[in-house]
Amino acid sequence: MEEGASFLFAGTSFNKKKYANEIARFKGKKENENKVDYLSSFELANPDSEEAAVSTKKRKRKQSASEAVEGFNVFKSSKKALVASEGNEIDEEKDRISKEKKKLNRKLEADSILRKKYNIHVSGNNVVTPLKSFAELSSVYGCESYLLQNFAKLGFKEPTPIQRQAIPILLSGRECFACAPTGSGKTLAFVSPMLMKLKHASAEGVRAVILCPTRELAAQTTRECKKLAEGNKFYIKLLTKKLIRSADLSKLRCDILISTPLRLRSAIKKKKLDLSRVEYLVLDESDKLFELGLIKQIDAIVKACSNPSIIRSLFSATLPDSVEELARTIMHDAVRVIIGRKNTASNSVNQKLVFAGTEEGKLLALRQSFQEKLNPPVLIFVQSKERAKELYEELKFDDIRVSVIHSDLSEIQRENVVNDFRAGKTWVLIATDVIARGMDFKGVNCVINYDFPDSAAAYIHRIGRSGRAGRTGEAITFYTEDDVPFLRNIANVMSASGCEVPSWIMAMRKLRWKKHRPKRESILTIPDNAED
Numbered sequence: 001m002e003e004g005a006s007f008l009f010a011g012t013s014f015n016k017k018k019y020a021n022e023i024a025r026f027k028g029k030k031e032n033e034n035k036v037d038y039l040s041s042f043e044l045a046n047p048d049s050e051e052a053a054v055s056t057k058k059r060k061r062k063q064s065a066s067e068a069v070e071g072f073n074v075f076k077s078s079k080k081a082l083v084a085s086e087g088n089e090i091d092e093e094k095d096r097i098s099k100e101k102k103k104l105n106r107k108l109e110a111d112s113i114l115r116k117k118y119n120i121h122v123s124g125n126n127v128v129t130p131l132k133s134f135a136e137l138s139s140v141y142g143c144e145s146y147l148l149q150n151f152a153k154l155g156f157k158e159p160t161p162i163q164r165q166a167i168p169i170l171l172s173g174r175e176c177f178a179c180a181p182t183g184s185g186k187t188l189a190f191v192s193p194m195l196m197k198l199k200h201a202s203a204e205g206v207r208a209v210i211l212c213p214t215r216e217l218a219a220q221t222t223r224e225c226k227k228l229a230e231g232n233k234f235y236i237k238l239l240t241k242k243l244i245r246s247a248d249l250s251k252l253r254c255d256i257l258i259s260t261p262l263r264l265r266s267a268i269k270k271k272k273l274d275l276s277r278v279e280y281l282v283l284d285e286s287d288k289l290f291e292l293g294l295i296k297q298i299d300a301i302v303k304a305c306s307n308p309s310i311i312r313s314l315f316s317a318t319l320p321d322s323v324e325e326l327a328r329t330i331m332h333d334a335v336r337v338i339i340g341r342k343n344t345a346s347n348s349v350n351q352k353l354v355f356a357g358t359e360e361g362k363l364l365a366l367r368q369s370f371q372e373k374l375n376p377p378v379l380i381f382v383q384s385k386e387r388a389k390e391l392y393e394e395l396k397f398d399d400i401r402v403s404v405i406h407s408d409l410s411e412i413q414r415e416n417v418v419n420d421f422r423a424g425k426t427w428v429l430i431a432t433d434v435i436a437r438g439m440d441f442k443g444v445n446c447v448i449n450y451d452f453p454d455s456a457a458a459y460i461h462r463i464g465r466s467g468r469a470g471r472t473g474e475a476i477t478f479y480t481e482d483d484v485p486f487l488r489n490i491a492n493v494m495s496a497s498g499c500e501v502p503s504w505i506m507a508m509r510k511l512r513w514k515k516h517r518p519k520r521e522s523i524l525t526i527p528d529n530a531e532d
């Protein structure tokens with residue numbers, strides 16, 4: 001991580017002359033903010049501050065009193081009377097300060113009750129009050145009506161806990177890293193403040209960037225973003241291969257750009273896409289983006305977004321300490337928001353472990369469970385694209401509408417598979433971890449981990465495709481002898497979200513989790529050349 005940290009944040013520079021206006025605006029804002037923060041925290045932290053404030057005022061008043069003596073006041077004020085009136089003023093001042101203090105304490109108390117109610121945990125200086133309702137977006141933050149109408153159209157009545165806290169934080173100009181369960185509405189939590197702050201379309205180039213680890217998620221986020229922006233003519237673009245090939249990106253009319261890191265990095269390199277005016281940068285599924293394979297691209301993008309007043313935010317359902325540490329080094333005065341407990345699975349998913357003994361045992365168990373009850377849509381996760389293809393070969397002749405998605409399919413094929421599954425044309429989708437993160441398929445009833453997940457985070461994201469937006473779901477994880485040493489890590493996640501775990505598993509030794517991807521026997525029971 002150390003290495004990553006120094007790499008990621010080395011050498012970001014910007015043209016101070018070119019951005020003199022922005023710098024001046026930024027400086028002014030920060031200074032003012034600091035004044036408010038300093039004052040309120042000083043008053044709270046230092047019991048002598050009241051005295052200090054009073055004595056400064058006293059000095060000022062003394063001065064003005066003696067000036068007055070030289071005028072007509074000389075006829076009415078004796079020294080005694082002057083002292084008495086001064087005493088009154090001091091009392092009044094003390095009274096005022098104590099009232100202010102009480103008011104502030106009441107506000108802090110109310111905030112903390114609200115946070116407790118919604119299981120919101122925050123750390124950072126002077127964290128802004130959570131939202132009580134969506135209506136506050138317009139009464140407190142001047143939100144335009146189109147956004148609230150879109151919430152209503154989409155059936156969103158109340159903000160989810162992450163939306164209650166993250167939206168006001170971002171609206172108040174603070175950076176934030178947020179960890180909230182799968183399916184809890186993080187997309188709306190970062191898109192809404194972006195739309196509110198950008199206000200209207202502009203021809204000034206890219207003003208906001210959302211990075212997602214996969215193309216499927218980037219496409220989904222673009223769609224969600226457009227739905228939320230309906231009624232306001234923003235230019236919202238998904239960076240596709242076609243767009244990179246066909247357009248002159250330097251002239252691209254775009255307010256919000258959504259991309260995978262790889263694609264954005266190559267666009268910056270090839271087409272000189274200018275990101276220096278970007279005001280908002282969101283790293284969705286941030287822990288995935290900070291993994292070794294992507295960190296170089298993230299670093300290049302962070303550097304290209306060189307606007308000094310940029311607001312960065314990180315969102316994920318899993319936020320390892322190492323990512324937090326790394327994030328702290330790029331963010332200034334960031335607020336950390338955790339909903340519930342960090343790195344836990346959604347508690348609306350009923351989780352089960354099933355011992356299948358061998359690879360053959362898994363296929364039998366799967367077929368048997370489909371015979372007993374097939375409650376589509378069902379998602380099945382395997383550990384590699386080869387295994388995804390094998391399982392598909394096994395199931396395609398069974399009487400179920402099954403499909404498969406993996407990285408060997410073309411972009412269009414992948415898109416079609418996802419669309420068919422969304423539309424209910426296919427009931428069972430076999431997948432690799434490529435769609436384990438962020439994908440929001442409505443109403444997935446069951447996730448089956450055919451192959452044991454390679455980490456606790458992978459487990460949390462996979463099963464989080466079910467039990468979303470208040471619905472319940474089910475997750476079944478098959479394990480073989482090979483997986484037994486890794487059971488405890490999954491069992492911890494299960495018991496933290498209230499699921500029953502056999503006591504013998506909880507009594508096992510905790511293993512320091514390494515990626516668990518054992519070599520497994522082929523799934524195929526049909527010889528390879530059976531169709532020839």
Ligand SMILES: Nc1ncnc2c1ncn2[C@@H]1O[C@H](COP(=O)(O)OP(=O)(O)OP(=O)(O)O)[C@@H](O)[C@H]1O
Nearest residue numbers: 156158159160182183184185186187317438440469
């Ligand atoms: N306030 C709300 N009320 C009801 N439903 C909501 C609300 N906000 C978002 N949703 C819906 O909740 C579902 C999940 O939202 P989203 O995909 O943003 O979850 P997420 O927290 O990003 O999950 P993941 O960690 O898996 O990426 C979506 O279908 C979305 O439309």
